[in-house]
Amino acid sequence: MTISTTGSTTIAPCLWFDDDLEDAARFYTGIFPNSSIGHLTRYNAAGPGEPGRVMAGEFTLDGLTFRGINGGPAEFGFSEAISFSIACRDQSEVDYYWDALVDGGQESVCGWLKDRFGVSWQIVPTRLYELVSDPDPARARAATEAMLRMRRIVVAELEAAADAAAG
Known part of the structure; x- marks a missing residue:
C-alpha cells in the first residue's frame, strides 16, 4: 500500500495543557516573529467543559503550526x-x-x-x-x-x- 503525502497531509506538534492553552498561545505568539493564533474551539452546552472555555486550538510560531488541547490536569505532563x-x-x-x-x-x-x-x-x-x-x-x-x-x-x-x- 502506498500513501500519498503530497498536498493535504500535514504534521504539527500537539501540546496538552491543563487549562491554559489560550494563555500559552498568546505568550508564544508574543515572542516569535511571524506568529498568530488560529482558531480556538470553545466548549458549548454539549460539554464536557464549561461553555465558553477553550477546548482546543491552533497557533503558528514563525511559520510552524502547533495544535493544543486543554486536556485537564497534567496526567501526561511535559x-x-x-x-x-x-x-x-x-x-x-x-x-x-x-x-x-x-x-x-x-x-x-x-x-x-x-x-x-x-x-x-x-x-x-x-x-x-x-x-x-x-x-x-x-x-x-x-x-x-x-x-x-x-x-x-x-x-x-x-x-x-x-x-x-x-x-
Missing part, C-alpha cells in the same frame, strides 16, 4: 523527552529567546529551559555547533567542556575556551 530547539544566529538572539521563554519558568543546563507552561526549549547558537565540531579535537573538547558548565549558552565564552585550547 518532559524534556520532547523539546523545541531554536537555532540562534548570534548572542543577541540567544539572549532574546532565553529571557522571553524563561520568564516565569526555570533555567536548566546546556542551553535548556522550561517555560512557565512546562514546555522544554533548547536555545542554541549556531556557533556552538561549529565549535564543538571543530576539526581540532582540543578546540572541540574545550568548547564542549565550556558548554557543559553553562546554563544560557554564551558564545564569547565558548570561543575563548576553544581559542585557549588552540594556543
